[in-house]
Amino acid sequence: MSKxxxxxxxxxxxxxxxxxxxxxVVLGILSLLAILPCLHVVSKGLSDGNAVTAGAIYFWPVxxxxxxxxxxxxxxxxxxxxKNTLIITVVGTAISMLTTVTTAxxxxxxxFKGRGFISLLYxxxxxxxxxxxxxxxxxxxxxxxxxxxxxxxxxxxxxxxMFIVKNYFEGLPDEVEESAAIDGANDLRTxxxxxxxxxxxxxxxxxxxxxINYWNNYFHAMMYTSSSSMRTMQLYLYDIINNASALAxxxxxxxxxxxxxxxxxxxxxxxxAAVSMSIIPIVLAYPFVQRxxxxxxxxxxxxx
Amino acid sequence: MKKLVSLLLVAVMMFAVMATASAELxxxxxxxxxxxxxxxxxxxNADYMVPIMKEATGYDVEYFALPAEKADDKLxxxxxxxxxxxxxxxxxxQWRTLLANGALLPLTDLLNEYGKDILAGNTEEVWNALxxxxxxxxxxxxxxxxxxEINSFLVCRKDLLEKAGVTELPKTITEFYNMLKxxxxxxxxxxxxxxxxxxxxxxxxxxSWRLPRCxxxxxxxxxxWMIDDEGKVIYQTEHPKFAEMIEFFNKLHNxxxxxxxxxxxxxxxxxxxxxxxxxxxxxxxRALVNFTTAPMLDNGVIATIDDLCYINPxxxxxxxxxxxxxxxxxxxxxxxxxxxxxxDAINWINKKVQEQLFICIGVEGVHFNYDxxxxxxxxxxxxxxxxxxxxxxxxxxxxxxxQFQWPSRIRKSAGQWHAFSATTLALEDTSIIAKNFLKFMxxxxxxxxxxxxxxxxxxxxxxxxxxxVRTVNDIPALEKELANEDLExxxxxxxxxxxxxxx
Numbered sequence: 104m105s106k107x108x109x110x111x112x113x114x115x116x117x118x119x120x121x122x123x124x125x126x127x128v129v130l131g132i133l134s135l136l137a138i139l140p141c142l143h144v145v146s147k148g149l150s151d152g153n154a155v156t157a158g159a160i161y162f163w164p165v166x167x168x169x170x171x172x173x174x175x176x177x178x179x180x181x182x183x184x185x186k187n188t189l190i191i192t193v194v195g196t197a198i199s200m201l202t203t204v205t206t207a208x209x210x211x212x213x214x215f216k217g218r219g220f221i222s223l224l225y226x227x228x229x230x231x232x233x234x235x236x237x238x239x240x241x242x243x244x245x246x247x248x249x250x251x252x253x254x255x256x257x258x259x260x261x262x263x264x265m266f267i268v269k270n271y272f273e274g275l276p277d278e279v280e281e282s283a284a285i286d287g288a289n290d291l292r293t294x295x296x297x298x299x300x301x302x303x304x305x306x307x308x309x310x311x312x313x314x315i316n317y318w319n320n321y322f323h324a325m326m327y328t329s330s331s332s333m334r335t336m337q338l339y340l341y342d343i344i345n346n347a348s349a350l351a352x353x354x355x356x357x358x359x360x361x362x363x364x365x366x367x368x369x370x371x372x373x374x375x376a377a378v379s380m381s382i383i384p385i386v387l388a389y390p391f392v393q394r395x396x397x398x399x400x401x402x403x404x405x406x407x
Numbered sequence: 408m409k410k411l412v413s414l415l416l417v418a419v420m421m422f423a424v425m426a427t428a429s430a431e432l433x434x435x436x437x438x439x440x441x442x443x444x445x446x447x448x449x450x451x452n453a454d455y456m457v458p459i460m461k462e463a464t465g466y467d468v469e470y471f472a473l474p475a476e477k478a479d480d481k482l483x484x485x486x487x488x489x490x491x492x493x494x495x496x497x498x499x500x501q502w503r504t505l506l507a508n509g510a511l512l513p514l515t516d517l518l519n520e521y522g523k524d525i526l527a528g529n530t531e532e533v534w535n536a537l538x539x540x541x542x543x544x545x546x547x548x549x550x551x552x553x554x555x556e557i558n559s560f561l562v563c564r565k566d567l568l569e570k571a572g573v574t575e576l577p578k579t580i581t582e583f584y585n586m587l588k589x590x591x592x593x594x595x596x597x598x599x600x601x602x603x604x605x606x607x608x609x610x611x612x613x614x615s616w617r618l619p620r621c622x623x624x625x626x627x628x629x630x631x632w633m634i635d636d637e638g639k640v641i642y643q644t645e646h647p648k649f650a651e652m653i654e655f656f657n658k659l660h661n662x663x664x665x666x667x668x669x670x671x672x673x674x675x676x677x678x679x680x681x682x683x684x685x686x687x688x689x690x691x692x693r694a695l696v697n698f699t700t701a702p703m704l705d706n707g708v709i710a711t712i713d714d715l716c717y718i719n720p721x722x723x724x725x726x727x728x729x730x731x732x733x734x735x736x737x738x739x740x741x742x743x744x745x746x747x748x749x750x751d752a753i754n755w756i757n758k759k760v761q762e763q764l765f766i767c768i769g770v771e772g773v774h775f776n777y778d779x780x781x782x783x784x785x786x787x788x789x790x791x792x793x794x795x796x797x798x799x800x801x802x803x804x805x806x807x808x809x810q811f812q813w814p815s816r817i818r819k820s821a822g823q824w825h826a827f828s829a830t831t832l833a834l835e836d837t838s839i840i841a842k843n844f845l846k847f848m849x850x851x852x853x854x855x856x857x858x859x860x861x862x863x864x865x866x867x868x869x870x871x872x873x874x875x876v877r878t879v880n881d882i883p884a885l886e887k888e889l890a891n892e893d894l895e896x897x898x899x900x901x902x903x904x905x906x907x908x909x910x
């Protein structure tokens with residue numbers, strides 16, 4: 104394939120070329136600073152246990168093996184934690200978007216009586232939190248402890264996100280809704296067919312904020328779930344990082360006694376493998392949601 | 408926050424007392440008990456031990472584990488929120504908090520009725536330590552399995568020692584120093600002569616210690632708080648040989664006899680340095696050799712396991728040697744006031760004590776045999792595969808029996824057993840084991856508020872001394888800093904407690 108010549112190309116002068124080279128070098132160094140620690144962690148997870156214990160791993164696996172990754176994936180509850188987190192994130196985000204949109208829409212309508220008072224209630228609950236133990240008692244009383252609902256319902260609506268959506272709805276032109284009303288659309292129809300399609304950018308951003316919140320939630324998952332089968336990815340990671348030493352000690356003590364299956368399962372190796380595996384879903388999803396994340400950074404800022 | 412937790416705990420517990428189920432033993436097969444334990448690296452309900460526990464006791468049990476982080480928050484919130492676990496297996500401080508807040512069920516009557524083996528398995532001294540102010544027992548003990556374990560020693564490369572002309576292991580602090588000098592003169596900077604500190608979470612009551620206790624023993628220093636000859640409670644800095652010990656550590660650093668990165672080393676750092684063959688001596692424990700011995704053999708750093716040797720706590724030139732006993736609570740199990748089946752909970756634990764050998768060690772001829780000395784020798788790999796995780800499911804032991812049974816659990820690892828045999832089992836003079844007068848001390852305010860801070864300051868100072876940053880000249884400044892952190896208040900509490908014990 105022949106190279107196309109860019110006819111609009113303007114040759115760079117020397118100073119511009121130098122600046123470009125410096126930019127490449129600086130960005131290259133910064134990229135390496137980001138990539139090398141990741142390579143180190145991944146390499147540790149894939150390296151021979153003795154090499155890991157001897158500190159011989161840098162940025163490439165030494166005597167590569169898959170026992171550690173295999174153990175993490177099949178014996179440590181990794182997939183169960185991933186499943187739980189995916190369920191909580193997907194179902195939770197869907198429920199949160201439903202509650203957020205159906206709350207934000209009426210509150211954005213100027214003709215909705217009492218909207219000021221209801222908005223105030225949301226603001227109050229946003230500023231003041233009842234406390235961990237009362238919240239725990241509520242979750243316990245309604246009987247959803249140690250279920251997916253305990254990780255979803257307490258966050259079914261995040262006031263900040265609701266106000267973002269409400270403000271966006273308020274910025275839409277009234278004429279559009281009036282036209283829909285003239286065509287005979289009721290409120291629900293107007294919301295679904297007119298408002299939501301016009302609000303896709305903010306909805307995508309808020310959905311992303313919810314998804315990140317559900318994915319990253321450690322504290323509440325820790326408080327409201329107890330059984331191993333309900334462990335989320337964040338709980339799993341905290342537990343394996345803190346318990347890897349005990350686990351490795353337990354497994355390792357059986358090595359070199361006629362069975363060597365566990366000799367690659369070192370503390371550092373297991374933590375590295377678990378961390379490496381856990382970021383794969385994020386790495387896969389990131390290219391598709393990157394632009395919404397950038398929007399998410401500016402979504403709360405004041406419009407000029 | 409603490410006050411709020413306390414108020415809520417009290418309110419919930421008052422309600423719980425009124426609502427507690429009627430006393431009735433339902434028996435195995437008729438009830439499913441709920442047991443909450445500390446954090447666990449595996450699925451506690453899917454482990455191979457679960458059916459073994461069922462076989463041993465007949466009880467169906469649902470197991471829960473606290474998370475690795477914020478375990479206290481989780482436990483106290485759950486109990487405040489009305490959790491109804493039948494048995495909670497927890498650390499001593501957690502037990503004290505729940506006891507102080509009235510969350511625990513008094514067990515004296517239940518133990519007399521259903522827990523005779525539990526009661527018989529532990530001493531009066533232990534039971535007294537588990538009583539509340541009302542004289543009732545509020546917990547059952549899972550004691551450290553060995554009361555006189557040498558849980559801090561020096562692991563040495565015997566091959567390198569011999570090559571440098573060291574033919575006999577040192578017993579005194581001067582012999583030890585001379586050995587380090589000899590190694591340094593022979594090897595120069597080719598090797599790190601000695602690395603450390605010992606950092607391990609599995610060292611029981613001294614788990615947070617980073618001090619080389621097998622060296623401090625030569626100065627008669629074995630704990631942060633000690634009792635002098637006149638019955639006075641003294642802090643480590645007030646020990647007559649504290650300054651001498653600091654001078655010794657300074658000397659080791661200044662002469663390049665210890666790792667220059669001593670204070671900064673993490674557990675994995677010292678493992679790496681020893682396993683890779685860069686260090687000749689390492690401050691060690693059972694946990695350390697479990698991870699290091701096998702890779703050293705595999706990597707060819709040592710030819711046989713006998714290329715490792717161990718130095719037990721050192722004596723002073725005047726014969727002084729003090730090493731702290733390892734007796735104390737490992738965990739305590741208690742029954743919550745909200746428990747629906749307290750009688751079955753105690754009955755279940757009692758059955759576990761009755762079946763202790765089966766649960767912890769297994770079946771003779773299948774999981775273990777008795778060796779020529781009458782000691783238990785595990786049969787591997789079945790012992791490790793079918794009893795390796797049993798410790799997590801224990802709530803109480805017959806302490807004397809367990810001290811005999813437990814070494815077999817170490818024996819499943821060649822590295823651990825090699826070290827354990829050469830240190831704890833080889834200890835000739837058990838008079839070096841010093842009593843820890845704090846082992847059963849109930850919670851007290853100043854101690855709870857300030858001792859961790861005091862201890863960290865002390866430990867930081869010693870680490871800095873081993874880095875050559877602090878010297879004996881800095882001891883007065885340290886003492887002043889300690890005084891500002893309520894050292895005297897803590898001392899007053901401990902003195903009062905000790906005086907009570909002495910009576």
